[in-house]
Amino acid sequence: MEEVKEYFHDHFADLIEDYPNLGLNFLARDGHILHSENAIPKSEMGALYAGLWEASQQLLSDEETVLSFANSQNGFYLLALDTKAQFLLGASFKNEINPAKLKFDLLKLVRKFQSEFDFSEILTPHRDDFLFDKISDSEMDLIFKGMDH
Amino acid sequence: MSFVNYYTKEINCKIVYFGPGLGGKTTNVKYIYQQTSDDQKNKMVALDTDNERTLFFDFLPLHLGEIRGFKTRFHLYTVPGQSFYEASRKLILRGVDGIVFVADSQVDKMEENLASLKNMEEILLEQGYDSQKVPTVFQFNKSDLPNIASVQDLNAKLNKFDRPFFQACAVSGQGVFETLKMVSKLVLLNVRGNLG
Numbered sequence A: 001m002e003e004v005k006e007y008f009h010d011h012f013a014d015l016i017e018d019y020p021n022l023g024l025n026f027l028a029r030d031g032h033i034l035h036s037e038n039a040i041p042k043s044e045m046g047a048l049y050a051g052l053w054e055a056s057q058q059l060l061s062d063e064e065t066v067l068s069f070a071n072s073q074n075g076f077y078l079l080a081l082d083t084k085a086q087f088l089l090g091a092s093f094k095n096e097i098n099p100a101k102l103k104f105d106l107l108k109l110v111r112k113f114q115s116e117f118d119f120s121e122i123l124t125p126h127r128d129d130f131l132f133d134k135i136s137d138s139e140m141d142l143i144f145k146g147m148d149h
Numbered sequence B: 001m002s003f004v005n006y007y008t009k010e011i012n013c014k015i016v017y018f019g020p021g022l023g024g025k026t027t028n029v030k031y032i033y034q035q036t037s038d039d040q041k042n043k044m045v046a047l048d049t050d051n052e053r054t055l056f057f058d059f060l061p062l063h064l065g066e067i068r069g070f071k072t073r074f075h076l077y078t079v080p081g082q083s084f085y086e087a088s089r090k091l092i093l094r095g096v097d098g099i100v101f102v103a104d105s106q107v108d109k110m111e112e113n114l115a116s117l118k119n120m121e122e123i124l125l126e127q128g129y130d131s132q133k134v135p136t137v138f139q140f141n142k143s144d145l146p147n148i149a150s151v152q153d154l155n156a157k158l159n160k161f162d163r164p165f166f167q168a169c170a171v172s173g174q175g176v177f178e179t180l181k182m183v184s185k186l187v188l189l190n191v192r193g194n195l196g
Helices: A002-018 A043-059 A099-116 A137-143 B025-034 B083-093 B107-126 B151-158 B176-190
Strands: A022-028 A033-037 A066-070 A075-080 A087-093 B003-005 B010-018 B045-048 B054-067 B070-078 B098-104 B136-141 B165-167
Touching: A002 A022, A002 A033, A002 A099, A022 A043, A033 A043, A043 A066, A043 A075, A043 A087, A043 B045, A043 B054, A043 B070, A043 B083, A066 A099, A075 A099, A087 A099, A137 B054, A137 B176, B010 B025, B010 B083, B010 B176, B025 B054, B025 B070, B025 B098, B025 B136, B025 B176, B054 B083, B070 B176, B083 B107, B098 B107, B098 B151, B098 B176, B107 B151, B136 B151, B136 B176, B151 B165, B165 B176
Parallel strands: B010 B070, B010 B098, B098 B136, B136 B165
Antiparallel strands: A022 A033, A022 A087, A066 A075, A075 A087, B003 B010, B045 B054, B054 B070
16 A cells, blocks of 8 residues: 555655645545545545546436536636546645646646556455454454443 | 554544434434534534535544544544435445434334335345444434334344444433444444555
8 A cells, every 4th residue: 555655645646746735535435535645544535436426427428528617716626537436636726826727737647647647556355254253352442442321 | 334544543434313304313423412522523524504404414523532543533424315306315425434223213113214224234234234244333313302212123124234323312412422433433333444
């Protein structure tokens, strides 16, 4: 997974440099944020992006869909990173002078990413066995320690 | 599906609260939010209508304690219970790791409970899940109200696979954490180490 993050970072580094107010979230389709660039990884962002994506797919079934919501300077884009849209890129920006150019540059990089990146690295489970065979009550108590109940 | 990150030693899981409309799913999650310290949670997201009926989903990310060196992250979702939000329920169940079925214990709500349970099973089947294998806990909510069905009756009609169950009164918090703790345990026992 660390190699994936590194690849992602290198691939989009120049774009971030050109658009310092751009934040990128690399997420799985169920909303888990896998990596963030120039953005604080907030899980609620992942949930909202994933929900928006799923809803838009129900409204318009099209594998090439790019979800965009923006005014003239603030907004976000949501794009599929792989052909089956199992991974998404959420890009948000603020105070951007030319959002159309940003969108164009981002799309170019995403297309390149799609063609170059080997998704089998993260799609293929590395381990099939269960992580825990038994969990004691005291271990569960530790997980929930500090919760007022 | 759950993510295990061995590098950061983190387990991420998705738990969905499912059940009929006005059964208390959002109340459960709100109670958990209120009783959880700031360092254990992020902002709760509620996409609801003006009269506080869930429109799309509620979302609460919890950062809980560690187990054998792994940090645990639980993402709690609720679905909208009203029948015409079928599409939303399908979206939210995608990638689910564990389910809390929040049933309304009142006798006259049994039909709604059964319809909701049937709907959940249909969605799971459609998405390729074997509903018997999805970690599930039943919560018989509103147990403080008069005219409630007996636990035996609720289990006989709803809990056909003998899943763990709890009586609850989500408004006061009774049974809320017990339910969450049980579904979390089942989910963790079901986690496969699938992301290196």
